[in-house]
Amino acid sequence: MCHDTGVRATGQSPLSAVVRRWQVLDRGWQATLLGLGIVALTALADGLPAAPV
Amino acid sequence: MTAARTARSLAPGVTVLVGLAVVAQVVGRMTPVDPLLVAAGLGALAGNAVDLPASLDPGLSLDSLFLETGIVLLGASVSLSEVVAAGPVVFGLVVLTVAVGILLAEFLARRAFDLGDQRASLLAAGASVCGVSAATTVAGTLDADREALASVVGTVLLFDALTLVAFPVAGDLLPLSARQFGVWVGLSMFSTGPVTAAGFAFSATAGRWATVTKLARNALLGAVALVYAMRYSGECGRSRLGQLRAGVPAFLVGFLLVAAVANLGLVGGSTLSTLDRISGWLFALAFVGFGFDVQLSTLRETGLAPVLVLLVQLLVVSAATLGAVTTLL
Numbered sequence: 001m002c003h004d005t006g007v008r009a010t011g012q013s014p015l016s017a018v019v020r021r022w023q024v025l026d027r028g029w030q031a032t033l034l035g036l037g038i039v040a041l042t043a044l045a046d047g048l049p050a051a052p053v
Numbered sequence: 054m055t056a057a058r059t060a061r062s063l064a065p066g067v068t069v070l071v072g073l074a075v076v077a078q079v080v081g082r083m084t085p086v087d088p089l090l091v092a093a094g095l096g097a098l099a100g101n102a103v104d105l106p107a108s109l110d111p112g113l114s115l116d117s118l119f120l121e122t123g124i125v126l127l128g129a130s131v132s133l134s135e136v137v138a139a140g141p142v143v144f145g146l147v148v149l150t151v152a153v154g155i156l157l158a159e160f161l162a163r164r165a166f167d168l169g170d171q172r173a174s175l176l177a178a179g180a181s182v183c184g185v186s187a188a189t190t191v192a193g194t195l196d197a198d199r200e201a202l203a204s205v206v207g208t209v210l211l212f213d214a215l216t217l218v219a220f221p222v223a224g225d226l227l228p229l230s231a232r233q234f235g236v237w238v239g240l241s242m243f244s245t246g247p248v249t250a251a252g253f254a255f256s257a258t259a260g261r262w263a264t265v266t267k268l269a270r271n272a273l274l275g276a277v278a279l280v281y282a283m284r285y286s287g288e289c290g291r292s293r294l295g296q297l298r299a300g301v302p303a304f305l306v307g308f309l310l311v312a313a314v315a316n317l318g319l320v321g322g323s324t325l326s327t328l329d330r331i332s333g334w335l336f337a338l339a340f341v342g343f344g345f346d347v348q349l350s351t352l353r354e355t356g357l358a359p360v361l362v363l364l365v366q367l368l369v370v371s372a373a374t375l376g377a378v379t380t381l382l
Contacts, residue, residue: 012055013055013056015056016055016056018056019055019056019059023059026303027117027118027121027303027304028121028302028303028304028305028306028307029303029304030118030121030122031118031121031122031124031125031303031304031307032125032303032304032306032307032310033307034118034122034125035122035125035126035128035304035307035308035311036125036307036310036311038122038126038328038331039126039129039311039314039320039324039328042320042324042327042328042331043319043320043321043324046320046321046323046324046327047321
């Protein structure tokens with residue numbers, strides 16, 4: 001029985017496809033996406049309730 | 054290239070950047086010297102003291118991405134109401150400084166030093182808009198030869214290194230407010246990285262004003278490239294709108310988006326202070342990388358004439374803008 005290993009028929013994983021798309025982006029857009037991602041993650045982390053002690 | 058292979062190629066250089074950035078932060082806390090200046094100094098020291106293995110190059114070349122991401126995050130700590138209030142004066146100064154700076158550098162390079170049309174235009178764009186990236190963009194527009202571009206890049210980098218030290222020293226000696234100093238360095242210095250570092254070396258407020266002013270200058274790159282394209286070819290291959298759009302740095306969009314999100318109150322105070330710390334670390338990584346770019350061997354090959362052109366341009370522009378910011382702000 002075959003299982004989905006996450007590797008495409010071309011031998012390229014989805015993560016590698018994302019990395020390739022990232023590498024062809026203009027650096028300014030990379031910085032914009034990275035910055036917005038950091039803002040979103042930081043806001044999300046700050047919004048999470050504190051873990052019970 | 055697979056994700057794992059990409060990560061492996063970046064790891065050595067990024068590890069060096071992180072290691073030296075940590076050392077810079079520690080030294081910065083133990084001494085009165087700003088950590089960002091220490092970071093640039095450590096990078097320059099390491100880059101010139103030893104022959105670096107090529108395996109470090111991919112990771113070290115991420116310094117520009119770290120700088121631009123740091124600037125995007127800096128948008129969170131910029132008060133748009135303050136910027137809008139000072140906007141017309143600062144933007145007027147930016148447009149005037151860029152226009153006068155270009156004309157002055159063109160005149161000096163062509164008439165006083167006989168450097169040729171291409172080299173004059175590359176020097177003028179680099180000094181007046183945004184350093185190496187402006188020179189490279191205009192070089193593409195003019196189809197300039199590689200030798201001319203390499204000489205201009207070396208000269209601009211030399212001044213980036215010198216002004217990174219000179220402007221914070223001048224800031225300590227002159228009776229300027231944080232806003233005046235920030236706008237002054239944003240108008241006078243050449244490249245975005247050193248402007249940001251010099252501003253933050255004075256104070257956080259000065260750093261924010263320096264970055265905002267410099268971004269306004271950077272935003273004029275499209276217009277400057279368009280004027281050069283029309284001047285040199287009589288017509289432009291690309292549409293005028295396309296030329297203008299291509300010249301505007303994309304990270305400016307991110308900076309404005311983050312500034313809008315923060316100023317609308319969509320993120321809390323603790324998030325803002327975390328973003329401020331992350332931005333500080335990204336700048337530290339970027340300035341270590343900037344230090345590695347300052348190669349003494351390259352600087353020695355730039356020649357005296359381009360150095361003199363930029364020296365006179367810098368002295369005249371920084372004296373005029375100093376008078377303007379102390380009078381108008």
